Amino acid sequence: MSDDKSTLGNMADAAKAKLNEGADRARAAGHDLASNFGGTADNLKDKAEAAEDRAKAEVHNAEAHAEYGEGKREAQDGDGH
Numbered sequence: 001m002s003d004d005k006s007t008l009g010n011m012a013d014a015a016k017a018k019l020n021e022g023a024d025r026a027r028a029a030g031h032d033l034a035s036n037f038g039g040t041a042d043n044l045k046d047k048a049e050a051a052e053d054r055a056k057a058e059v060h061n062a063e064a065h066a067e068y069g070e071g072k073r074e075a076q077d078g079d080g081h
Contacts, residue, residue, distance in 0.1 A: 010071030017064035024057035 005013070031050035035043045 005070070005074075007071045007074040010067045010074060014064045014067035014071060017060045017067060021057045021060035021064060024053045024060060028053035028057065 028050045031046045031053060035046035035050065037043075038046075
């Protein structure tokens, strides 16, 4: 987050972070599905990759909330930037 971003800039960054979160969660679901097929080593790798993608999703979720909060504060302070 940057203090010199406008309300619109913060909201755009929040939306981007939410899209990234969704992509991470979709990848995690794909790895979870793949972990049901194949050998033990492949299954363990898929489970680890799913966990990594879920962790990335949580980071993007936190970024989205922070950007949204900053954008909301910018909008409420009256100057919008």
